[in-house]
Amino acid sequence: MMTIDRIINKVKENDPKADTTLLRLAYEFASKAHEGQKRMNGEPYIQHSLHTAYTLAQIKADLNTIIAGVLHDVPEDTDYTLEDVEKNFGKEIASLVEGITKLSKVKYRGIDRYNESLRKMFLAMAKDLRVILIKFADRLHNLRTLDALSHNKQLRIARETLEIYAPIAGLLGIWRLKWQMEDLCFKYLHPDEYKELEYEYEVEKKIERTQYIQKVKNTLGKRLKAENIEYKIQGRFKHLYSIYQKMQRKDRKFDEIHDVFALRVIVPTIADCYKSLGIIHSIWKPKSSRIKDYIATPKPNGYRSLHTTVFGPEGKLTEFQIRTPEMHEEALYGIAAHWYYKQKGSSEPATQQPKWVQEILKIQKEAENSQDFIKKVKFDLFQDRIFVFTPRGDVLDLPEGSTPVDFAYAIHTEIGNKASGALVNNKMASLDQKLLNGDMVEIIVDKNRKGPNRDWLKFVKTRRAREKIKQASKSYSLENIKKLIPGIK
Numbered sequence: 001m002m003t004i005d006r007i008i009n010k011v012k013e014n015d016p017k018a019d020t021t022l023l024r025l026a027y028e029f030a031s032k033a034h035e036g037q038k039r040m041n042g043e044p045y046i047q048h049s050l051h052t053a054y055t056l057a058q059i060k061a062d063l064n065t066i067i068a069g070v071l072h073d074v075p076e077d078t079d080y081t082l083e084d085v086e087k088n089f090g091k092e093i094a095s096l097v098e099g100i101t102k103l104s105k106v107k108y109r110g111i112d113r114y115n116e117s118l119r120k121m122f123l124a125m126a127k128d129l130r131v132i133l134i135k136f137a138d139r140l141h142n143l144r145t146l147d148a149l150s151h152n153k154q155l156r157i158a159r160e161t162l163e164i165y166a167p168i169a170g171l172l173g174i175w176r177l178k179w180q181m182e183d184l185c186f187k188y189l190h191p192d193e194y195k196e197l198e199y200e201y202e203v204e205k206k207i208e209r210t211q212y213i214q215k216v217k218n219t220l221g222k223r224l225k226a227e228n229i230e231y232k233i234q235g236r237f238k239h240l241y242s243i244y245q246k247m248q249r250k251d252r253k254f255d256e257i258h259d260v261f262a263l264r265v266i267v268p269t270i271a272d273c274y275k276s277l278g279i280i281h282s283i284w285k286p287k288s289s290r291i292k293d294y295i296a297t298p299k300p301n302g303y304r305s306l307h308t309t310v311f312g313p314e315g316k317l318t319e320f321q322i323r324t325p326e327m328h329e330e331a332l333y334g335i336a337a338h339w340y341y342k343q344k345g346s347s348e349p350a351t352q353q354p355k356w357v358q359e360i361l362k363i364q365k366e367a368e369n370s371q372d373f374i375k376k377v378k379f380d381l382f383q384d385r386i387f388v389f390t391p392r393g394d395v396l397d398l399p400e401g402s403t404p405v406d407f408a409y410a411i412h413t414e415i416g417n418k419a420s421g422a423l424v425n426n427k428m429a430s431l432d433q434k435l436l437n438g439d440m441v442e443i444i445v446d447k448n449r450k451g452p453n454r455d456w457l458k459f460v461k462t463r464r465a466r467e468k469i470k471q472a473s474k475s476y477s478l479e480n481i482k483k484l485i486p487g488i489k
């Protein structure tokens, strides 16, 4: 059970001098407002508000954001209004709560819903990025309590999170939340694949991985010590969804995903980062194409680190990320960490928007409607993936370059096996046509069709389609043999 004291302790961990009086008042106010209300899983409603606030404290959001987290569902779900919130907690907190309330009202379905949600997210971000932080924390707790909902709702919420929330969390550099959200969604959207990977990663390979990482740590640790560099080396937890995506994208099996061995080296200064890189390269031979200097050239979201992949012990490819503690915080908490460091440095609130947010605002002013707006927004946040729609408005995410056959198998094996044509945006399309973001796809099924065409293997993009086609053509050809040679079993 979550308590207000746990949240207060977390806040004090980050800032021992924080005045948490208002936070406690917010808790009392929200408790009264939500009194008697229960979540679908039977818990008192206030638990949801508290969990949301706790996540915000974990990512080091500022105090007003945490307070708004406690209050975020008050105007929407109780008799108290936004005015009540403002009267008691002031303009800033009320405007954060208002932002969340607005975000939750999306009325469309299908493509329009998707565009509208995205547009709202971007606008809320442009106004005050902290609204999005609250929304992420809110969504994370909703995902954690998804079991209480119907299967259809689970799928809808999980998909929406993968399509919209997770990519934006990535864009903002809040990796911690992005990964947590993605793994939860993955579990609901692809339960079999999730279980299989979880088993391979957490059970089968765990001991091997732990031993290997220990070996690397020992070797590297000795050398860093000899150079008088203070260090922390962590074996990196790889989240399952990113392994799954990589397997899909590269059409590889689990064992072939090479950076499953991943370590992070944290050293005091930037100079130490480069020194450590040199030391790593002097111990193990680097794979030259995989050296990235995101310190000299940070990623657009501000991410900084040195990356390298080396042929480690036993020649196994091993990935390193090298960074300072500050870069590390930023990498985990993204934009939230910027606030934290700003707060520490000065008393002024951090109102500066990242450049891309300013750009989005500009595009918003020029765009005619939400569809136009979405088109104009550079979709580098959805790199490598496209979202396509069923005629009913459900969304599937597929790797870039996917075709109607990939789509068909993503829906159901039998639809894939019996696909004979496709309509893309209501126009006839060939089965190998490359699908684009936002396409609406309908598969034409021929019930009498014997099975998939092996030629499809030449153009399908997803592993699932590839495997199903191979499987089906095996069993169908066996059926043919049976027909030709009566009596065979």
Ligand code: MN
Pocket: 048, 072, 073, 138
């Ligand atoms: Mn909520």
